[in-house]
Amino acid sequence: MGILDALDIAPTPDELYLPSFKLHPLKGKLNGFWSIWVNGNWRITFRFIDADVELVHYLDHH
Template sequence: SKFATEPNHIDSIAFILDAVDASHHPKDLKAIYRDKFSEKKGSGKGVYSIKVNGNWRITFQIQDEGAEFLDYIDYHGKKIKAR
């Protein structure tokens, strides 16, 4: 199936995915993305997000074996599930 992606987000998404894939610990990403990086609270603890643009975020978890991408999501509506 095709995924609808905001065209102006593609370069940012590629950079973010490469950085997440290369990281071994959330603090590495916090150092790069600073205020664009966050961890969900409460029952979402362990799920991280990085702001792509506006309301759009990449959400993921970091496991021992690497990153697991969860979503490319607009926090105020649209949601595009990862495969």
């Protein structure tokens, strides 16, 4: 299963805890958002709105 598929079906962050995703909550001004590792420096940053995911960024972390 790919990252976008997992984000599409997961109703909560708890459903996304796969070691390869390196899922973690963000802090500070991005409190309430989550990040999943894609590869290298690339991350998908998103948040949950009820049981839906709002994709916010696909970005190079460094």
